[in-house]
Amino acid sequence: MSNWKNLDTLKAFDELKGLKGKVNLKEAMTGESGADRVRKYSVKMAGSLSYNFAAKQIDDDVLAVLAKLADEAELVSKYEDLLNGEIINTGENRKVLHQLTRGQHLNPVMADGVDKRKFYVDQQMRIAQFAAKVHLGEIANEKGERFTTVVQIGIGGSDLGPRAFYLALEGWAKKNGKFLMDAKFISNVDPDDATAVLDSVDLSKTIFILVSKSGTTLETLTNEAFVKNALKGAGLDPSKHMIAVTSETSPLAKSAEYLDAFFMDDFVGGRFSSTSAVGGAVLSLAFGPEAFADFLAGASEEDALALNKDILSNPDMLDALIGLYERNVQGYPATAVLPYSQALSRFAAHLQQVDMESNGKSVNRFGEPVDYVTGPTIFGEPGTNGQHSFYQLLHQGTDIIPLQFIAFKNSQAGNDVDIQGSTSQQKLLANVAAQIVAFACGKDDENANKRFEGGRPSSIIIGDVADPKTLGALLAHFENKIMFQGFLWNLNSFDQEGVQLGKVLAKKVLSKDTDGALDVYSRIMGIY
């Protein structure tokens, strides 16, 4: 059993606070010292990925204290507890098993008399078989025609991750002959969302995936009704066009209203469910079960690295520790996620959920308020687009915002043009290299308006190409980073009580059980 302690009771944290402002990043990154750092401060991740933290406000002294902190906080031991099936989600009295959804090398975990490793593998295999039958036309529409499109109905964790990775892999799949079905997503309870998606597909050739663990998510059930109406209106039988991804105990599990149902459970939180059936069904249908298996393999390989006690062999833990130093010692309130890859256009939106919903908390895992700041604000857009948008503030604004760059050496499609002596891909990469140095080193100028202070920290994750294995590793890196940060802050990163109050009050509005401000807002908006 590990010892769960608040961050501010750890001796190494006291020591770390003494290192505030230790590194002059501008000096460190200038000249030969900078070149040395870029060569030296790089840690191997799974597959072709590496995590380079040369442009962070870190040196060997800071690293030494971060290593002490990792030991004192027993980070790896807590991760081992989690993998061994301890009740890490204390508030909800649940195990935390998302790593097991991709962890065929991990020890089995028993829960409710079930071998959970086998359970997750079984679901993956059932999905693979189902997808293969759809691709072969063995499962087809009423007229025996092949399904060409899949639409996922879900919200939050049932939407953001699967959507981000569908978008991330679409270009790869088209290039590599793996583009088997088009996928779309309906999430918002705004009826215009479902309307737009339904208008854009051939309903007769579309299969819908209803994703709700509990089978009670209001938005998702409402959108299901929306879709069923549309199917019936088109003379189609909804039960021939829908599958469910849900828990075995949900009302959706054994319903004749679905072609089939695939299962998840309470040990995989929505935001950590991309590698479960929640991501598995849509990604296996769109790109084939092999691509999804590769995605899991990448994640699993990264999960294994996260077991290393040496912080320089554990990129996920190292990233977590550096982030903690920036948040709790340097005092930076936000982090920008900036992938130089159009494929990752919605990756930051997914990370925004994983991070902010996991660690945006003020009480520790024992329900006691903490006296330090926890999860930062996460936002981001792909580069080079962001350069022409909010980078002005990042370079010259009054706040310092640490940056997480991501780049791949190669584009997915391999299409390119040579303009003014370089390809688009070279220009893309030249920009991210330039930005790291510009943020770190700045530039002096007589005109203060053209001056760049520098000293703005960033790290970069570099890979060969955005393929399934690489993206699985990338996902696991951030999931594990967030898990380690939760351990450091002594939070339960796996519940989300903060979403409940809004749900309760919304129900009151819909049943007109309101008074005061809520009543007046409701009337102003014409709800009743």
Added chain:
Amino acid sequence: MSNWKNLDTLKAFDELKGLKGKVNLKEAMTGESGADRVRKYSVKMAGSLSYNFAAKQIDDDVLAVLAKLADEAELVSKYEDLLNGEIINTGENRKVLHQLTRGQHLNPVMADGVDKRKFYVDQQMRIAQFAAKVHLGEIANEKGERFTTVVQIGIGGSDLGPRAFYLALEGWAKKNGKFLMDAKFISNVDPDDATAVLDSVDLSKTIFILVSKSGTTLETLTNEAFVKNALKGAGLDPSKHMIAVTSETSPLAKSAEYLDAFFMDDFVGGRFSSTSAVGGAVLSLAFGPEAFADFLAGASEEDALALNKDILSNPDMLDALIGLYERNVQGYPATAVLPYSQALSRFAAHLQQVDMESNGKSVNRFGEPVDYVTGPTIFGEPGTNGQHSFYQLLHQGTDIIPLQFIAFKNSQAGNDVDIQGSTSQQKLLANVAAQIVAFACGKDDENANKRFEGGRPSSIIIGDVADPKTLGALLAHFENKIMFQGFLWNLNSFDQEGVQLGKVLAKKVLSKDTDGALDVYSRIMGIY
């Protein structure tokens, strides 16, 4: 001439600082007091919109000091100077005329011997005529077939606003018989962006809009070459498929390589160019010139409100002042923009640019460093999606982040389903009403993990439906808010020197003129 002074030299700002923590929002918004505030703290905007700030940490005392601050900072007088053509963009020695692009009621402004009001109107009319010819098939492809699709090639301000408003109006247009052409956008220099868009269109029936004020934007010219290659590869003549939106002095202006060219000028910054030819070409082609004219009319009506000296008759200035109070007195570093409207799926990304690129600065308009914080971090996603993502942190995280909600009483398409006694639209609105009250009032609980502190401020803009006029007003509101905040902080909100250094260093990489860290990064990424 107005007096341009730093915020911290204004007496009213000193007085405002004395009002830190003045309002206990939880108390103020509970019971009958809350109902009164919701009724009272609402200001009319253009068209059907209203700005309700009941759930801000504001009372009549704070409002009185904000009114003094508005007077002392001469906010309206500075706006009048701007409209009258003074050189407000001092760093670049330029007038600031984006309001004039929609301001047919405004006084003419002469520049370089040209009546600029007439110039913008002329461009709008030329675009309207061009679009009408395309819609009628008078301008057609090589085979005389009608163009069905328009693709905008641009980045930053040439992309984010036009894209956000195209997405925002697509559902409205389909419902109202105004959906004339499909539009897509290419922005990123990542070759996978252009590849994906080009794969998704019928090139023979596509017209491309190349948008670059200078005619030298690297990403845009690179993507132009990409597109021209694709057109030639398909046996098509690029000059029959492309138009340009640029300045009259750019190399693109009088080129035989384009079907036609429409003009903007240096007095309209990229991020403020949605109402110029930059937004006009694509929106007029997609939805018709009348829809674009309505969009301008809504913006213009809001611009007129911004001339009111009374802060309770000037929603743009009021919003700016409240934001300043939150940033510089209450000390909040970010603002979340949360539209409960799927149509506004990319609106926050556009505002992120307008705000962060305008006011993310550390030196005043005279080039002197300022001693106070300026532009905040802006991020956001549509509700209800965000509720299932990052709202956990907003409710229970350790930082307070002010919220800007937006909602429309009606959906665009009017399609809906009644589930459990309410429509989707009612559920959508019930959620936003519930969130405002949940954030403001919180909820006590014996279990600290289920406790909501409350006291988290928000405002909401409410309108009837997301139609062109309403969206124009919404855009102008935020543009003007940001302008007024720039005046308060004494910044030049209309240049963007912070984007230059990255460009310079990227060029060095591409010409291998590097050393130190930049060289090593370039080698690691395989650029050379």
